Amino acid sequence: MVxxxxxxxxxxxxxxxxxxxxxxxxADQAGRAGAEIIALPEFFTTGVGFLHRLTDAALxxxxxxxxxxxxIAQRYGALVGGSFLCRDPDGHVRNAxxxxxxxxxxxxxxxxxxxxxxxxxxxxxxxxxxxxxGGLRIGAAVxxxxxxTQTVRRLRGRVxxxxxxxGWWSVPSWRPSMLFDRLEQHxxxxxxxxxxxxxxxxxxxxxxxxxxxxxNCPMPWMxxxxxxxxxxxxxxxxxxxxxxxxxxxxxxxxxxxxxITPGAQHPAxxxxxxxxxxxxxxxxxxxxxxxxxxxxxxxxxxxxxx
Numbered sequence: 674m675v676x677x678x679x680x681x682x683x684x685x686x687x688x689x690x691x692x693x694x695x696x697x698x699x700a701d702q703a704g705r706a707g708a709e710i711i712a713l714p715e716f717f718t719t720g721v722g723f724l725h726r727l728t729d730a731a732l733x734x735x736x737x738x739x740x741x742x743x744x745i746a747q748r749y750g751a752l753v754g755g756s757f758l759c760r761d762p763d764g765h766v767r768n769a770x771x772x773x774x775x776x777x778x779x780x781x782x783x784x785x786x787x788x789x790x791x792x793x794x795x796x797x798x799x800x801x802x803x804x805x806x807g808g809l810r811i812g813a814a815v816x817x818x819x820x821x822t823q824t825v826r827r828l829r830g831r832v833x834x835x836x837x838x839x840g841w842w843s844v845p846s847w848r849p850s851m852l853f854d855r856l857e858q859h860x861x862x863x864x865x866x867x868x869x870x871x872x873x874x875x876x877x878x879x880x881x882x883x884x885x886x887x888x889n890c891p892m893p894w895m896x897x898x899x900x901x902x903x904x905x906x907x908x909x910x911x912x913x914x915x916x917x918x919x920x921x922x923x924x925x926x927x928x929x930x931x932x933i934t935p936g937a938q939h940p941a942x943x944x945x946x947x948x949x950x951x952x953x954x955x956x957x958x959x960x961x962x963x964x965x966x967x968x969x970x971x972x973x974x975x976x977x978x979x
Contacts, residue, residue, distance in 0.1 A: 713755025780804030792968025
């Protein structure tokens with residue numbers, strides 16, 4: 674068995690220095706507690722929202738975010754991973770999940786499909802997300818990759834451990850309030866289920882880091898503003914999906930620790946046949962499509978090649 678830790682971050686949107694300092698403080702807390710595996714969330718350098726300042730927030734592959742991962746890994750002899758907006762030499766930005774151990778960076782996975790307004794800030798990747806480190810096969814899964822059958826197909830039965838991170842935002846409290854409150858109740862449940870049940874589909878323990886805190890930003894192509902929060906649900910599970918440690922959104926920033934046994938097992942759940950692992954509904958589906966169309970146009974004009 675090994676001790677794993679997952680970080681729940683209350684990021685300052687776009688403030689790279691503040692967020693790196695917070696991640697190092699929380700990762701140090703995990704390392705001092707004996708963690709041999711430390712997961713940081715998606716967008717650990719910037720947070721996420723439809724914020725124009727994120728167009729200038731991408732870091733190079735060998736920049737300060739990568740240096741942080743390597744420094745923590747070397748300091749504690751741990752396996753450390755997390756994703757950030759990464760501008761590659763080809764001029765494109767990707768949501769890159771980097772994994773480091775005491776020897777340096779040992780693997781990278783680029784999130785396959787940007788989620789909704791994230792299309793404004795990066796493009797998707799095409800790798801299988803299976804990374805090798807210290808004799809373990811690590812599956813990297815970033816936020817709504819935990820929601821899709823194609824992620825299960827590339828990792829199922831092939832990994833000893835899943836390291837995941839998300840920046841999952843809430844449904845805003847718009848009118849009619851009864852409808853949007855019901856959508857948010859479902860969204861909260863799905864945010865937790867997606868991470869916890871992913872282990873059952875893949876057949877490996879999951880260490881899932883996440884964001885907490887509030888978010889206020891414009892809405893793409895709409896006169897309304899988004900006011901909401903991140904769903905948290907930072908957690909660690911066994912290979913059968915049992916949650917052994919969890920930090921909810923109301924618990925705020927911090928870490929969770931748990932003992933896990935890495936190793937591929939026979940998956941406990943069969944993979945659904947459709948595109949999604951969990952039902953989303955008509956309104957989330959509409960938001961997925963219109964924000965993807967808007968975001969790709971925004972990315973071409975505002976971000977690519979800068």
